Amino acid sequence: MTASATGAQTSDTHKQAARAWFEELRDRICAEFEKIEDEYDGPLAHLPAGRFTRKPWTRPDAADANDGGVISAMRGRVFEKIAVMTSTNLNGTFSSEMAKTIPGAAANPSFWSSSISLVAHMQNPHVPAVHMNTRHFIAAETWWFGGGTDLTPMFPAEEDAAEFHAALKCACDAHGADYYARFKKWCDEYFFLPHRGEPRGAGGIFYDHLNSGSWAEDFAFTRDVGLAFLTVYPHIVRQRMRQPWTDEDRAHQLTRRGRYVEFNLLYDRGTQFGLKTGGNVEAILMSMPPEARWP
Numbered sequence: 001m002t003a004s005a006t007g008a009q010t011s012d013t014h015k016q017a018a019r020a021w022f023e024e025l026r027d028r029i030c031a032e033f034e035k036i037e038d039e040y041d042g043p044l045a046h047l048p049a050g051r052f053t054r055k056p057w058t059r060p061d062a063a064d065a066n067d068g069g070v071i072s073a074m075r076g077r078v079f080e081k082i083a084v085m086t087s088t089n090l091n092g093t094f095s096s097e098m099a100k101t102i103p104g105a106a107a108n109p110s111f112w113s114s115s116i117s118l119v120a121h122m123q124n125p126h127v128p129a130v131h132m133n134t135r136h137f138i139a140a141e142t143w144w145f146g147g148g149t150d151l152t153p154m155f156p157a158e159e160d161a162a163e164f165h166a167a168l169k170c171a172c173d174a175h176g177a178d179y180y181a182r183f184k185k186w187c188d189e190y191f192f193l194p195h196r197g198e199p200r201g202a203g204g205i206f207y208d209h210l211n212s213g214s215w216a217e218d219f220a221f222t223r224d225v226g227l228a229f230l231t232v233y234p235h236i237v238r239q240r241m242r243q244p245w246t247d248e249d250r251a252h253q254l255t256r257r258g259r260y261v262e263f264n265l266l267y268d269r270g271t272q273f274g275l276k277t278g279g280n281v282e283a284i285l286m287s288m289p290p291e292a293r294w295p
Helices: 012-039 158-173 179-190 215-240 247-266 269-276 281-287
Strands: 053-058 068-074 079-093 110-122 129-138 143-152 203-210
Touching: 012 068, 012 079, 012 110, 012 129, 012 215, 068 281, 079 281, 110 281, 129 215, 143 158, 143 179, 143 215, 158 179, 158 203, 158 215, 179 203, 203 215, 269 281
Parallel strands: none
Antiparallel strands: 053 068, 068 079, 079 110, 110 129, 129 143, 143 203
């Protein structure tokens, strides 16, 4: 398929494959994180191991029960709050403002999309929070993939950041010699709080509107981003989750979470897009931490 392939030429098989992958990745992540809850023997081991609960939702006035998504949420002794959301929009419509930025959307503002999005806030202040999402869009005259993942430590740890970035670089290098440098820079610039003049965390990669001309290649890259996350983040959690912490550490963690809230509500494009396109508000705001603090 060439880069000029239209949304109409992107087959139903492609849609089904993308959606199936996002839901498979969700299931694998949830299983791995429940395994971590079972393994934990640190300061909060007296608490029960967390388990995910799933809440399906359907878009208002949807003609198809598959037009919606599932919120998978867990509160446990390692993961204070984690949400893994999958959603598929069968008959989306861009706002007039957004349509101006998409080829052909001014004349035909309809779109199809499917995605996975994850945010984890941790009990232990020494275990970094994390965000990951990947998505596939098919619009009037084009299609693309997007997403990425970034690490948000409360206490910077160079070894964690190095391991995280090494895994992402490996995934990027398998698909494009310039991918890691480009997508790391994009992440560094995107996950930045201008009003505070500071990055949100240790970074990662971010990409959008990826259409190399090969649907199969771009889908393979998007899969590899998800697999890299599934490998590296659980390892970082296991390395840190038994580390003791103090009340002062917890207070610092809550203050840093405040920065996370500020970014998501003021700057995050995914939050704004979801709210402007009639997404599920509970799912969109599930990324908020269970507790935060401003000094």
